[in-house]
Amino acid sequence: MSATGTRPAERAPIPFRVRAALASGSVLQPLNSSMIAVAIIAIAADFGTSSHISWIISAMYISTSVCAPMAGRLGSVFGARRVFLTGLAMVCIASTAGMFASTVGQLIAVYALIGAGISVHMPTAMTMVRAYAERYARSSRTAMATLVMCGQSIAALGPTVGGLLTGTFGWHSILWVNLPAAALSAAAVLRADVGFAGRSQHTSAWRAVRGLDVAGILLFALVVSTGMLFLVSLRATALYWLLPITLGALAVFIARERRATDPFIDVRALARNRALCATLGRTLLTYTCFYCVFFGIPQWLQTVRGMSATEAGLTMLPVAAVGVLATRAGSSTTHRYGARRTLFIGTFALLVSGILIAVLERSTAPLAVLLIVAAVAGIPNGFNNIGNQSLISAVTTVNDVGAGIGMYRTVAFTGANLAVVVLQLATGGTIDDAGLHRVGWFIATTSIVLLIGLAVSRRMPRSQHRSAPST
Known part of the structure; x- marks a missing residue:
């Protein structure tokens, strides 16, 4: 029972225009991750090598897994919509740079930046959904279902879309398709009444940013990247020297997160x-x-x-x-x-x-x-x-x-x-x-x-x- 005496089950759903606006940005993550699955062969052929090509995918996912947990906190300081739009801008910048990439290394860096950009949309969209529901006494259930359904649908359709784009226009098209998608999402979110969501009136931006568990974030990234590199190396010449680095970083990460006041991953919980x-x-x-x-x-x-x-x-x-x-x-x-x-x-x-x-x-x-x-x-x-x-x-x-x-x-x-x-x-x-x-x-x-x-x-x-x- 809410403070106003209205039962949540009786509340009207969040308007479709708001749900659709928030879902429009959150589909960029499943869209990019699924399109690259089909385009990776064309990318390898274009660059004339398959060496390190799998790290294009890995870089995006390592970046996404590291940045996603930070999105909620950044949204609570700077505003969820502002962080959401910043993510869209990052995707556009990275996609534009990717069209001019001349080496696999450059494309790996591009997808790492794309991963950081797309990581913020679902957490900040959820924040805006909940804030809108609380302010206007609406039910958030339908909006959350919309976000999940859109993500699932796009993830499933992504290989087909990516295949059609790559086969018709070349692999670069999976990057430039992000530009109109991000522009439409930005326009929709700017028109939606969600600008109030997540803004903290009691914590300064500098104090909140300083409170980020940067050491924990870096240790987590080190564990994931060195662990992956070691496992991949087992197929040919095993890089055993990476194993103590991975295990050592994992031990330090767990010890630090147990002591941290506001950890990156709450291992105590x-x-x-x-x-x-x-x-x-x-x-x-x-x-x-x-x-x-x-x-x-x-x-x-x-x-x-x-x-x-x-x-x-x-x-x-x-x-x-x-x-x-x-x-x-x-x-x-x-x-x-x-x-x-x-x-x-x-x-x-x-x-x-x-x-x-x-x-x-x-x-x-x-x-x-x-x-x-x-x-x-x-x-x-x-x-x-x-x-x-x-x-x-x-x-x-x-x-x-x-x-x-x-x-x-x-x-x-x-x-x-x-x-x-x-x-x-x-x-x-x-x-x-x-x-x-x-x-x-x-x-x-x-x-x-x-x-x-x-x-x-x-x-x-x-x-x-x-x-x-x-x-």
């Missing part, structure tokens, strides 16, 4: 909340598998099947169609039956898709088989994403839910980085039938581990479908 730890661990594994499909199959379609970027994108279209339907079905299942059943469905579908990839995806397989496998691969993420986000809301308090969602997104982006490592180890950098089959068996094995974990879990709330949002 994680230690106290085992259900949250389990959910984040499950999220890490499911997103690693998801991005193995997301990055691996488009590359395989082009290198082994000889498809153009356009054809590969169209072949991935069933992932988009089924993914959108699975998201809606997962939301309904969570609301009616709870997150456990939703996660069982999503994880079983992940197991089936892994087996199908390992058994049926061959250079000689009929196109119809490829489309069926793509359709099945569209099911897991919709159910798993909804189920895990529901659990984050259920296993954290109202005051901690923002931090929980922030850690959820960081873990999801870390899973994308691990997927790059898995693909490198399984395929040796050049994906063929055998390499893709190893990826499929990795997905199937991971799914079995997840199913066992769900079956034996005793800390999963049984009533989360009543309290968690169906987003």
Whole structure:
């Protein structure tokens, strides 16, 4: 019951123009991360080398995973809309610079900047949604569902869009498409009545910026980047000297975060909340598998099947169609039956898709088989994403839910980085039938581990479908 006596369930939803404006910027992250999955082959061909090409994707995700948790705090100091618009500007600057990149190193730097820009939109959009709902006594549920649905839909459609753009105009087009998208988003957000959201009247900007856990952020980036480089090196000449650096940085990071007043990642909260730890661990594994499909199959379609970027994108279209339907079905299942059943469905579908990839995806397989496998691969993420986000809301308090969602997104982006490592180890950098089959068996094995974990879990709330949002 609110202070005015109005029950939240009876409140009118946030107007569509506001929901759409906020969603318009938050789609840039799934759009860019999915388009690059198809364009990476064309980029390697254009630069004449595949050396370090996977770091284009990794740089974006490392930057995103590091910057996303900071977005909420920056929005609370400078205003959520101002930070949202700054992210759009960063994407535009980086996209323009990327069109003139002459080396792989320059393109890696461009995507690191894009990653920083796109990382701020979902956290600041959520801040603006909640602030608008509180000021005007509106329900935020529909707006949050809009943000999630738009992100899921664009992520699923991204390979098709990226394939069409790359095949028609070249890989540079996946960069310049960001410019009109960002301009339209900026115009919509500036017209929306959300300028009041997140601005702190009690904390100076300088004090808040000084309060950022810069050392924790740098240590986290060091752990992720050196850990990835070590794992990738195992395929050829293992760089064992990186392992003590990674482990040492991880130990220092944990020790510092335990003592920090306002840590980058609250490891003390994680230690106290085992259900949250389990959910984040499950999220890490499911997103690693998801991005193995997301990055691996488009590359395989082009290198082994000889498809153009356009054809590969169209072949991935069933992932988009089924993914959108699975998201809606997962939301309904969570609301009616709870997150456990939703996660069982999503994880079983992940197991089936892994087996199908390992058994049926061959250079000689009929196109119809490829489309069926793509359709099945569209099911897991919709159910798993909804189920895990529901659990984050259920296993954290109202005051901690923002931090929980922030850690959820960081873990999801870390899973994308691990997927790059898995693909490198399984395929040796050049994906063929055998390499893709190893990826499929990795997905199937991971799914079995997840199913066992769900079956034996005793800390999963049984009533989360009543309290968690169906987003």
